[in-house]
Amino acid sequence: MSHSFGIESFNYDCTGNMHPFWNEFIELDLELKHFNGFDDKGESLGYEEYNVNKKGIKALNNLKGHEAIPVIKEFFVRCRNYRSNLGGDYDSPNGWGTVEVCIVLMGQLLIDCIENPYKEIWVN
Numbered sequence: 373m374s375h376s377f378g379i380e381s382f383n384y385d386c387t388g389n390m391h392p393f394w395n396e397f398i399e400l401d402l403e404l405k406h407f408n409g410f411d412d413k414g415e416s417l418g419y420e421e422y423n424v425n426k427k428g429i430k431a432l433n434n435l436k437g438h439e440a441i442p443v444i445k446e447f448f449v450r451c452r453n454y455r456s457n458l459g460g461d462y463d464s465p466n467g468w469g470t471v472e473v474c475i476v477l478m479g480q481l482l483i484d485c486i487e488n489p490y491k492e493i494w495v496n
């Protein structure tokens with residue numbers, strides 16, 4: 373199964389054979405607070421803290437461009453710091469999907485996020 377993803381009118385496709393690579397190098401890890409509202413007396417009910425952790429290309433789904441920029445930046449940092457042969461370890465054995473293509477697609481998506489900071493990324 374391949375994944376299509378993009379932002380605004382920019383569309384990209386990548387084979388599902390690259391799931392292990394995406395899952396290893398894309399991670400969204402957020403600590404969030406949810407305001408619980410007010411009670412009948414108008415007193416604050418405080419905040420509930422929770423963590424969101426998603427991995428892979430689907431972690432980018434529904435993020436705005438400006439929200440995805442730090443996630444994509446971290447993707448490139450992880451790739452740069454990998455101490456072995458990325459292509460040798462993650463290229464699809466059948467030749468359908470390479471690390472090189474994934475890195476180019478992430479670079480293109482990063483530019484699209486910079487140019488469309490308030491548009492939403494979609495992943496199918």
